Amino acid sequence: MTISGTRAYRPGLVDLASGLISREIFVSEDIYAQEQERVFARSWLFVGHESQIPNPGDFFVSRMGEESVILCRSRAGNVHVFLNSCRHRGMKVCRYDDGNTVVFTCPYHGWSYSTDGALVGVPYFREAYRTELDRSKMGLVEVAQLYSYKGSIWASWDPAAPPFLEYLGEFRRFLDLILDGWDGREGQAELLGGVQKWIIPCNWKFPAENFSGDTYHNISHRSVDLVGAGPSGRSRRDYSELNVARKLHVALPDRGHQTITYVLPKDHEPQPAYQNSPEVAEYFRHCEEERRKRPGINGRMIGAPGEIFPNTALLPRQPRTLAVWHPVSAHQTEVWRFFFVDRDAPRVVKNFLRDYYIRYSGPAGMTEQDDMENWSYAHAASRGVIARRHPYTYQMGMGHAVENYEWDGLKLPGRVIDLTRAVASEEPMRNLYHRWAQFMEANSWDELMTWRNQANAPGNAQAAQ
Ligand code: FES
Ligand SMILES: [Fe+2]
Numbered sequence: 034m035t036i037s038g039t040r041a042y043r044p045g046l047v048d049l050a051s052g053l054i055s056r057e058i059f060v061s062e063d064i065y066a067q068e069q070e071r072v073f074a075r076s077w078l079f080v081g082h083e084s085q086i087p088n089p090g091d092f093f094v095s096r097m098g099e100e101s102v103i104l105c106r107s108r109a110g111n112v113h114v115f116l117n118s119c120r121h122r123g124m125k126v127c128r129y130d131d132g133n134t135v136v137f138t139c140p141y142h143g144w145s146y147s148t149d150g151a152l153v154g155v156p157y158f159r160e161a162y163r164t165e166l167d168r169s170k171m172g173l174v175e176v177a178q179l180y181s182y183k184g185s186i187w188a189s190w191d192p193a194a195p196p197f198l199e200y201l202g203e204f205r206r207f208l209d210l211i212l213d214g215w216d217g218r219e220g221q222a223e224l225l226g227g228v229q230k231w232i233i234p235c236n237w238k239f240p241a242e243n244f245s246g247d248t249y250h251n252i253s254h255r256s257v258d259l260v261g262a263g264p265s266g267r268s269r270r271d272y273s274e275l276n277v278a279r280k281l282h283v284a285l286p287d288r289g290h291q292t293i294t295y296v297l298p299k300d301h302e303p304q305p306a307y308q309n310s311p312e313v314a315e316y317f318r319h320c321e322e323e324r325r326k327r328p329g330i331n332g333r334m335i336g337a338p339g340e341i342f343p344n345t346a347l348l349p350r351q352p353r354t355l356a357v358w359h360p361v362s363a364h365q366t367e368v369w370r371f372f373f374v375d376r377d378a379p380r381v382v383k384n385f386l387r388d389y390y391i392r393y394s395g396p397a398g399m400t401e402q403d404d405m406e407n408w409s410y411a412h413a414a415s416r417g418v419i420a421r422r423h424p425y426t427y428q429m430g431m432g433h434a435v436e437n438y439e440w441d442g443l444k445l446p447g448r449v450i451d452l453t454r455a456v457a458s459e460e461p462m463r464n465l466y467h468r469w470a471q472f473m474e475a476n477s478w479d480e481l482m483t484w485r486n487q488a489n490a491p492g493n494a495q496a497a498q
Contacts, residue, residue: 047470052428052459054466056415059236064473065363072343072472073098075191077200079345079357080104080114082371083184084223085131090148093131096359096369097188102176103127103137104186107148112181114188115150115173126173130227137173146173183212183220185355193478201341203446204290207283210336210349214375216323217332222353222373225387229370231396233405235412237344237358237366238469243404244338244346244356246282246293246461248452249429253407257399262392264351264385265309269393269400272350277301278335279440282430282460285447287482289468291461292339292347293452299333299441309385316382320375333443340461342468352390352398364412370395427466430458 046055046064058064078097081104085093092105094117101117103126119126124141136145136153145154150173158164176188180197185208187197194200201208214221233240243250251258254269261267278295285291325332336349344358352372359367372390374383394401414420430450438449450458475481 047466048424049463049467052426052431052463053424054427055424056421058466058469059238059412060363060416060421062363065236065360067473068469069098069360071475072469073360075189075194075472075478076343077178077180077187077189077194077197078343079341079355080186080188082222082224082373083112083181083186084376086112088133090133090135091131092127092129092134092137092148094127094129096357096367097176097190099360101125102188103173105148108135109149111149112179112186113148113150114176114179114186115146116175118174119144120152120171120173144171150175183209184222185212191478195478195482199482200288202285202288202290204285204288204292204339204341206334207290207292207294207336207339207349208341208347210334211347211353211355211373215317215320215378216375217320217327218323221376223376225372225374225383225390229372229395230367232361232365232367233409234365235408236363237360238465239408239412240346240356240358240366240368240404241340241344242462242465243408244348245291245340245465246284246338247457248280248282248293249457249459250404250407253403254400257403260399262389262399264389272335274301274335280452281438281445282434282450282452282458283445283447284434284449284461284464286464286467289342289465289471290340291447291464293337293461294339294445295335295337296440296443296445297333297335299443301333310381312379312381313385316379340465342465343472348394351386352394353386354390354394364416368396427459427462430455430460431463433458434460 046058080095080097080102081093086104086106089106089108089110092103095102095104103115103117105113107113117125117127119139119141121142121144124139126137126139126146136147138145143156144152147153152168152171155162155166155168176190177192178189178194180187182197198205212222213219258268263269274297275295278297281294281296283292283294339347346356348354354370354372356368356370359369361367374386392399434448434450436448438445448460450460452458471481
């Protein structure tokens with residue numbers, strides 16, 4: 034088959050005309066190997082946050098795709114991202130999670146690299162190498178592009194990738210909901226505590242598509258909804274604004290980013306959402322009041338799960354987190370979850386949020402456990418030769434997305450499905466896999482940045498709602 038008239042990629046695997054996607058893209062080891070090259074080596078990937086490396090010499094060991102990288106602030110104060118692999122024989126030059134250092138000394142034969150990546154120490158340089166080694170060519174491998182956006186740090190191995198903000202496109206406003214303060218001040222977020230890391234036995238695309246906007250799986254969270262893990266002891270994310278907001282799916286077809294979002298009516302009055310103590314409730318009430326005064330549309334949006342192509346998920350409302358689905362193999366994913374709070378929030382608010390985040394998210398979080406069970410059982414049940422013959426179905430809401438969506442004076446980008454009555458759609462997942470197939474197929478960034486085909490895809494034409 035062709036993706037909307039472009040060249041064929043593995044005929045039949047991602048078929049947006051019929052809404053059928055082959056299980057091979059989740060379980061095939063060949064396809065997994067190809068996507069390391071075609072997706073992860075070309076995309077912009079989330080690496081960390083500046084609040085993790087405030088001082089010269091600070092480092093945080095992160096990942097990009099399968100590879101270990103060092104996010105580091107040099108002694109001169111500049112941010113770098115290096116491949117964590119010695120130029121001599123490939124040993125990991127840094128085996129700590131984070132810290133502060135003057136040099137990274139390789140444990141194997143002792144080569145040393147400065148915090149700007151230069152090779153500064155080679156044992157027996159005179160005697161064994163007879164000074165013939167050109168040390169200036171043997172610095173740590175550095176990413177081709179790096180961008181710090183409101184404190185979040187992104188990198189790409191591909192010098193031809195477009196600048197980060199172009200890659201992000203109009204999705205920026207959804208990422209802002211995490212990185213800005215709750216009161217709307219720019220870039221006020223900081224990391225709360227360490228990064229939670231754990232391994233799940235499924236392909237990375239299971240969590241990626243779930244976070245793209247799976248509003249259909251609420252049945253999975255029935256028990257945790259009954260327990261009342263929410264901030265005020267009700268539901269999971271109990272804030273009253275949801276009752277008056279319009280719930281939407283927003284998908285950017287030329288980028289592969291997509292999200293659920295809620296839009297508040299223009300005249301909605303801010304209400305306290307967090308009631309567990311007067312101090313916490315007052316903090317959020319005050320922040321909401323400030324946020325609504327700010328120009329732009331973000332004051333009217335309530336963030337919800339979304340996905341930045343390929344493997345960074347956002348959850349901008351509480352718990353306020355970014356997660357990265359690091360590929361380990363076709364059948365394994367290492368999840369890293371970063372938790373955010375307002376930098377200058379009172380201690381009591383940070384403590385309250387810490388408790389809530391932990392009981393909601395992460396490997397022990399009540400909500401996230403439900404999701405992981407689904408993904409890992411679905412993956413295992415899709416690997417067999419018989420199972421592989423039968424594609425998954427992504428037909429919900431096909432043909433019902435609209436462009437130029439506007440409600441109550443607020444315009445949204447991309448392709449939108451109003452979920453107020455529809456409850457759910459699979460537009461975000463189709464958008465994710467459409468972009469994934471483009472990456473697997475395209476040979477250049479020119480192609481990737483000019484293909485805008487989903488709107489024209491057969492069976493997916495615009496339809497007024
Ligand atoms: S592998 Fe690092 S010094 Fe040999
Ligand atoms: Fe879920």
